[in-house]
Amino acid sequence: MVPSKKEALSENGRAGLLPALKDRAGREGCLNRESMSGLAGQYHLPLNEVYGVSTFYAFLPVLPTGKNIIRVCRCLPCHLKDAQAVIGSIKKELGIAPGETSGDGKFSFELVSCIGACDQAPAMMINDKLYGDLTPAGIAEILKSYA
Amino acid sequence: MAEKRIVLSKCGSIDPQDIGTYIAKGGFIAFIKARDKMKPQAIIAEIKKSGLTGRGGAGFNTGLKWELARSIKAKAKYLLCNADEGEVGTFKDKYILSNDPFGLIEGMCIAGLAIGAQQAFIYLRNEYHFLYDPLVRAVGQVREKGYLKHMDIQVFEGAGAYICGEESALMNSIEGMRGESRYKPPYPPTRGLWGLPTIINNVETLMNVPHIINNGAAWFSAMGTGRSKGTKVFSVSGDVSRPGVYELEMGSTLRELVVGLAGADDLKAVQIGGATGNILPASMLDTPLSHETYLGSGAVVALNSGRDIIDVVQNDMHFLNDESCGKCTPCREGTEVMLEIFGRLARGEGHEGDINSLDALARAMAVSSLCGLGQAAAVPVLDSLRYFYNDYIDRINQSHFLRSYLGGELFKSEEGIR
Ligand SMILES: Cc1cc2nc3c(=O)[nH]c(=O)nc-3n(C[C@H](O)[C@H](O)[C@H](O)COP(=O)(O)O)c2cc1C
Ligand code: SF4
Ligand code: FES
Numbered sequence: 001m002v003p004s005k006k007e008a009l010s011e012n013g014r015a016g017l018l019p020a021l022k023d024r025a026g027r028e029g030c031l032n033r034e035s036m037s038g039l040a041g042q043y044h045l046p047l048n049e050v051y052g053v054s055t056f057y058a059f060l061p062v063l064p065t066g067k068n069i070i071r072v073c074r075c076l077p078c079h080l081k082d083a084q085a086v087i088g089s090i091k092k093e094l095g096i097a098p099g100e101t102s103g104d105g106k107f108s109f110e111l112v113s114c115i116g117a118c119d120q121a122p123a124m125m126i127n128d129k130l131y132g133d134l135t136p137a138g139i140a141e142i143l144k145s146y147a
Numbered sequence: 148m149a150e151k152r153i154v155l156s157k158c159g160s161i162d163p164q165d166i167g168t169y170i171a172k173g174g175f176i177a178f179i180k181a182r183d184k185m186k187p188q189a190i191i192a193e194i195k196k197s198g199l200t201g202r203g204g205a206g207f208n209t210g211l212k213w214e215l216a217r218s219i220k221a222k223a224k225y226l227l228c229n230a231d232e233g234e235v236g237t238f239k240d241k242y243i244l245s246n247d248p249f250g251l252i253e254g255m256c257i258a259g260l261a262i263g264a265q266q267a268f269i270y271l272r273n274e275y276h277f278l279y280d281p282l283v284r285a286v287g288q289v290r291e292k293g294y295l296k297h298m299d300i301q302v303f304e305g306a307g308a309y310i311c312g313e314e315s316a317l318m319n320s321i322e323g324m325r326g327e328s329r330y331k332p333p334y335p336p337t338r339g340l341w342g343l344p345t346i347i348n349n350v351e352t353l354m355n356v357p358h359i360i361n362n363g364a365a366w367f368s369a370m371g372t373g374r375s376k377g378t379k380v381f382s383v384s385g386d387v388s389r390p391g392v393y394e395l396e397m398g399s400t401l402r403e404l405v406v407g408l409a410g411a412d413d414l415k416a417v418q419i420g421g422a423t424g425n426i427l428p429a430s431m432l433d434t435p436l437s438h439e440t441y442l443g444s445g446a447v448v449a450l451n452s453g454r455d456i457i458d459v460v461q462n463d464m465h466f467l468n469d470e471s472c473g474k475c476t477p478c479r480e481g482t483e484v485m486l487e488i489f490g491r492l493a494r495g496e497g498h499e500g501d502i503n504s505l506d507a508l509a510r511a512m513a514v515s516s517l518c519g520l521g522q523a524a525a526v527p528v529l530d531s532l533r534y535f536y537n538d539y540i541d542r543i544n545q546s547h548f549l550r551s552y553l554g555g556e557l558f559k560s561e562e563g564i565r
Contacts, residue, residue: 011341011342012322012341014322014323014324015321015322015323016323017323018306018320018321018323019303019304021306022273022304022306043323052325053323053324053325056308056325056326056327056472057305057306057307057308057326058273058306058307058308059273059306059307060306060307074462074465075235075236075422075462075466076235076236076385076418076422076448076459076462076463076466077235077236077384077385077390077448079462080385080386080448080450080454112307113233113235113309113466113469113470114233114234114235114236114237114466115274116232116233116237116238116240116241116272116274116275117238118235118236118237118238118382118384118385118390118446118448119238119382119383119384119390119391119392120390121384121390125274128276128277129277130277
């Protein structure tokens with residue numbers, strides 16, 4: 001939904017910016033310079049302003065990501081249930097460290113803050129799907145379902 | 148003491164996708180009473196008299212807040228439901244939203260009447276994306292029943308930032324900005340979203356509203372302690388055999404919750420209220436849980452006798468450092484320095500001066516940070532120094548053993564780093 005100039009410049013004209021950024025990032029995998037300048041134009045904002053908003057949020061990547069994003073929780077309740085071993089298992093399966101994307105472009109791997117599944121610790125998300133009560137041995141099976 | 152399910156009373160007994168099942172259990176009777184038989188001032192008076200306080204962490208009197216927003220003349224007012232639930236160890240709002248979205252929406256409908264809001268938002272964290280469509284559908288069903296003629300509710304999804312749970316950062320996020328905290332005052336009830344009077348309430352706070360309207364302020368304020376009325380929904384995790392969501396009367400003890408209900412044994416400590424929460428030794432298990440003592444968002448993480456408190460605080464600090472919005476120096480730099488100190492303690496490179504540095508830094512951050520994140524970042528540090536001082540001393544005195552142990556580990560591990 002492209003706002004009219006009047007809408008974009010109105011008092012709450014920027015309300016659509018975050019949803020628009022999320023939509024773009026969701027469809028294109030990341031916010032490249034082109035989509036950010038496009039949105040900057042639509043909302044009558046300088047590009048650096050749009051870039052500043054994008055880089056603030058964990059779910060708005062500005063660099064290319066893999067087709068699937070693995071987010072493993074590294075906060076206390078998961079840490080207590082040996083999230084470290086799960087992280088180790090993913091590293092071994094994919095051959096990449098947190099912050100990296102696999103060579104075939106299938107997976108990006110990130111460590112994130114609490115995802116609200118601490119009663120099922122250790123937990124992770126792949127894209128929007130939650131996986132709880134993880135074991136290092138169970139990781140390969142889960143990753144295979146995304147092959 | 149057993150659980151006392153009021154907020155959670157309909158969870159599990161209704162179909163969260165069917166408003167008919169909610170209405171069959173007495174749903175929306177409170178809203179209809181508030182709409183047809185009560186003036187906004189009377190709704191506010193009832194909530195104020197009940198002593199309902201915010202369940203999002205700060206514990207401010209809800210009715211008082213509403214009255215402030217009501218009293219201001221403005222061209223529009225907003226109601227925001229804080230469903231950003233990012234506090235480490237907290238998952239109770241997710242449980243509520245999954246099992247009884249109508250209870251929340253009814254609470255919002257009544258709050259909207261009370262403050263005179265025409266537009267409301269539910270700010271849902273991105274991590275709970277799977278709840279987005281169900282919530283939108285639930286709002287749609289309420290609208291179809293004709294209960295949303297006075298106000299519209301929009302579900303607004305965050306984009307992954309813990310700080311957006313802080314009320315002013317949340318408003319910035321809806322406004323399309325970086326989710327940084329704002330200077331206060333002005334507070335949201337006077338100048339909030341787009342500069343207009345705004346009420347922000349936690350999911351659980353709003354869930355209480357229909358019950359108070361139905362049963363009366365006196366019924367509600369008969370439960371709890373002096374400043375903490377009603378019940379509280381807790382999220383329990385860590386070293387317990389039955390982790391989960393439990394609702395207890397305010398003033399129940401830690402022991403009833405963590406040992407009695409969640410099944411902990413062999414406890415060393417608990418952390419209450421997330422990464423900025425208090426860390427209490429097991430000897431304090433008989434402490435009642437209330438705003439007067441310890442509560443926060445109701446997250447309780449149990450730590451058994453095998454746990455290393457310094458490792459716990461290091462993990463807390465890692466989170467706070469990651470999630471600091473970076474706007475103010477004490478928090479942005481303070482969490483960085485603390486993380487560096489905890490890193491050294493963990494590697495066996497700590498020295499005695501570190502304890503004083505942590506203490507001084509924690510106190511400076513508590514008084515000079517702009518928002519609750521930096522102000523409370525000191526809490527677990529100071530508590531661990533108070534109750535587990537010897538753990539720090541031992542760690543520092545035994546540094547050389549730790550280094551030699553880690554050296555061996557380093558030698559064994561394949562990547563060369565642990
Ligand atoms: C760093 C920080 C994070 C917060 N996160 C949340 C949150 O996730 N959910 C919430 O309801 N309140 C959170 N709060 C508290 C809100 O700022 C605000 O006080 C609360 O939503 C008000 O609602 P209540 O009065 O119903 O509790 C947070 C506060 C701070 C300082
Ligand atoms: S205390 Fe931390 S989170 Fe709060 S405004 Fe300052 S830098 Fe941001
Ligand atoms: S700490 Fe991992 S989900 Fe909450």
